[in-house]
Amino acid sequence: MVKTRKAPAKAKGGKAAVKVRSKPSAASKSTKPPAKKKAAPASAGSTKAVRLTFSYDGPAVKLVSQDRVEMTVPPTDPLKGFGKQKGFWAELRNKQDKTLYRQVIHNPTRNDAEVFPDPDESPEQSIAREAAPKRKGVFVVLVPDTDEGDSVTMCRSPLDKTGPGRGIRAFASKPAIKFRRFKLMK
Amino acid sequence: MGTSDGKVKGSTKIVDAGPNTQRWNVAIVSEGYRESEMGQFAADAQQFANTLLAAAPFDRLRAAINIHRVDVTSTDSGAKDPKCGTSGGTGAKPKTYFDASFCTQGIRRLLVGNSGRVMNVVKKLVPQVHIALLEVNSPIHGGSGGSVATFSKAPGAVEIALHELGHTAFSLADEYEYSRDCRQGGHEKHSQSEPSQPNITTNKNRATTKWARLIKATTAVPTTVNANCKVCDPQPTPVPAGTVGLFEGADYFHCRVYRPEFDCRMRNIGMPFCAVCQQAIVKKLTPFLPT
Numbered sequence: 001m002v003k004t005r006k007a008p009a010k011a012k013g014g015k016a017a018v019k020v021r022s023k024p025s026a027a028s029k030s031t032k033p034p035a036k037k038k039a040a041p042a043s044a045g046s047t048k049a050v051r052l053t054f055s056y057d058g059p060a061v062k063l064v065s066q067d068r069v070e071m072t073v074p075p076t077d078p079l080k081g082f083g084k085q086k087g088f089w090a091e092l093r094n095k096q097d098k099t100l101y102r103q104v105i106h107n108p109t110r111n112d113a114e115v116f117p118d119p120d121e122s123p124e125q126s127i128a129r130e131a132a133p134k135r136k137g138v139f140v141v142l143v144p145d146t147d148e149g150d151s152v153t154m155c156r157s158p159l160d161k162t163g164p165g166r167g168i169r170a171f172a173s174k175p176a177i178k179f180r181r182f183k184l185m186k
Numbered sequence: 187m188g189t190s191d192g193k194v195k196g197s198t199k200i201v202d203a204g205p206n207t208q209r210w211n212v213a214i215v216s217e218g219y220r221e222s223e224m225g226q227f228a229a230d231a232q233q234f235a236n237t238l239l240a241a242a243p244f245d246r247l248r249a250a251i252n253i254h255r256v257d258v259t260s261t262d263s264g265a266k267d268p269k270c271g272t273s274g275g276t277g278a279k280p281k282t283y284f285d286a287s288f289c290t291q292g293i294r295r296l297l298v299g300n301s302g303r304v305m306n307v308v309k310k311l312v313p314q315v316h317i318a319l320l321e322v323n324s325p326i327h328g329g330s331g332g333s334v335a336t337f338s339k340a341p342g343a344v345e346i347a348l349h350e351l352g353h354t355a356f357s358l359a360d361e362y363e364y365s366r367d368c369r370q371g372g373h374e375k376h377s378q379s380e381p382s383q384p385n386i387t388t389n390k391n392r393a394t395t396k397w398a399r400l401i402k403a404t405t406a407v408p409t410t411v412n413a414n415c416k417v418c419d420p421q422p423t424p425v426p427a428g429t430v431g432l433f434e435g436a437d438y439f440h441c442r443v444y445r446p447e448f449d450c451r452m453r454n455i456g457m458p459f460c461a462v463c464q465q466a467i468v469k470k471l472t473p474f475l476p477t
Binding site: 007051069071074086087104106113114118126127128132133135137140142171173174175 | 295296312358359360474
């Protein structure tokens with residue numbers, strides 16, 4: 001059966017309401033591995049979520065909005081053994097800085113783009129990458145809404161200054177470090 | 187331009203597996219469809235839903251997935267198609283709600299809409315949305331990833347959406363081993379750092395690699411080795427399709443990084459997801475299945 005919902009009002013483009021508190025963290029600090037005590041499965045069966053919407057303009061990331069939503073949150077990514085991994089992810093942490101939930105994210109702050117040539121133009125290669133230094137847009141992080149959750153920490157691999165991946169975020173080779181921390185609103 | 191060039195009409199749940207609070211919610215949003223073309227968008231969205239739910243592993247996760255069609259009209263049909271250097275472009279400038287355009291940043295096939303505007307619309311109509319896709323009413327081949335996977339109506343462009351869904355919703359890495367092409371320098375050896383994504387690894391230890399449990403004892407590890415790290419590995423697969431092992435070359439590098447199967451949707455669009463990618467998707471969507 002098909003269910004229809006009318007637009008509640010004319011949806012306006014542009015910025016969502018900005019009611020956030022954010023705290024930049026020391027970029028040089030490495031990510032802290034989770035405590036030895038087994039973390040609670042923060043997302044298991046949870047139907048309370050906080051949706052954080054971020055905007056990015058090049059490498060800069062801003063928190064645009066936090067919304068509490070009744071919805072199921074996907075399960076956490078591994079909470080152990082990621083301390084030296086490369087990539088981009090968000091961590092829900094408690095006041096003691098223990099990681100409760102972690103979501104690996106395909107780095108949205110890249111300075112290149114995935115391009116899909118027309119099959120007639122490139123029959124051998126269905127995907128390629130091209131430089132795209134001025135990327136901007138939004139991305140969303142969903143975390144469980146728990147009493148314990150205090151902040152969301154964003155981690156990503158720093159840009160390589162030398163070597164084959166120099167200056168290109170998709171090729172960043174070093175372990176991720178935390179670059180921003182956002183306090184959750186209660 | 188933008189929101190004055192159309193109207194948000196509403197949303198329709200075209201695949202209903204249960205309450206939005208308990209299911210994984212996909213929103214497919216229209217761009218560049220005039221009011222008179224919304225019937226066509228309904229058909230296009232249904233076709234996308236059918237394609238998604240026919241693709242493994244989504245075919246066995248149907249009970250976990252709701253799909254919502256979000257109807258937004260535009261003043262004109264299509265997407266902006268500026269003259270794009272020597273790559274073509276018709277110069278068309280239709281007025282559309284999300285301002286989708288080809289030739290983004292000078293790249294002919296890079297089709298991008300205003301992702302912030304898309305998310306604002308979708309969050310109002312489908313508050314429990316997990317992933318949004320933008321279907322652009324244009325026959326020109328193109329698409330893009332990011333928080334809102336975007337694709338045109340060109341034949342095969344829906345495959346772009348499925349590949350990008352792998353990135354955005356399931357954190358899957360690219361399994362191709364080059365950037366622009368296989369001869370481009372600077373892609374010889376991957377760093378020693380282990381990637382955070384579930385479908386690529388630098389660990390070639392049979393017992394401890396990420397997908398160790400899916401590798402049969404009879405499968406050689408590594409399964410392929412690139413003899414010349416200056417280029418992509420040209421050898422054909424030495425094992426039957428579907429064999430899980432450690433195949434050298436992935437994550438934009440020719441050597442020292444491994445993918446789980448010889449081919450996969452995260453390596454070539456048009457292919458199915460490999461077993462390891464399927465496992466990652468199943469793991470993420472299992473909590474959305476009815477209990």
